Amino acid sequence: MYAARTTPYQGSLMIDICDLDLVGRKLEQNGLVINLTKEYYQQQVIETSQAGELLARCAIANLVGKIIVGQAIEMKLAKEASVKKISGVPFLMIFKFQNN
Template sequence: MRFYVRTSSYQNSRMLNICDEDLLDRVVKKDDLEIKISKSYYGQRLVEKSEAEDLMRNSSIINIVGKETVEMSVELNVASRAGVKVIDGVPFLIVFKM
């Protein structure tokens, strides 16, 4: 299992954008809302699960997209299912660690 990730710094915190490998460049829609899971936002590099887990554990702000990615974040106790939103069958979640 692999994931696309992009890391950056935001207000002295590590921000991680991460999505399931098969979702890159997909467009999801719900009513008037349209979201492109773009390479420019998520696709800096492709990583294996172990590196994705390390990045999640060590990031303060995480934008998570995809069933596998959301599941991994819950299993790592980084996130809760309570905050998950689903658009066109694709789960989205944003985590802010305090």
Template sequence: MLLVERETPEGVLVSVCDADDLGETFEAGEVSITVDPDFYDGEPADESEVTAALARCTVANLVGTRTVEVAIEAGYVAEENVLEFDGSRHAQYLQL
């Protein structure tokens, strides 16, 4: 997984993707998502590092089967809120 943490005026923004998804575009009907390297290309991270970043963040954008599974297992994302794309998954997390 690739992890990026950005400080914003509203808090910490985290983006995480499966490394194999970087640069790819996935579709689901009329909807598509591009895993843009400018946004998602970060440092390699393991499950514990991703979970720790999710604990610190205000907002997270998550792309990839493994990435989304880590967020679900850690309790940050509910399975029913995950978008399924042809070949990948996407979820967002917002801490209120």
């Protein structure tokens, strides 16, 4: 289960997804702070299959957590080398280039 937020962005879809158990945590490392608030991240609670659909459709994805980042890598949307860790928690940003 994941906490997810979807936002229309310049005619495309932007998603923010984090592993549900991370909601409410604050990740801090070297001056970088990510607040995983329920108000921002938990617009809805989704299952793995819904996350896969959103990952396939989105133009931009901000992902936090071992499970969702792993799912994106399994879908070949990113490589392991692109994953950063903040306070030991995997973080991944994906930007898909769209040809119009």
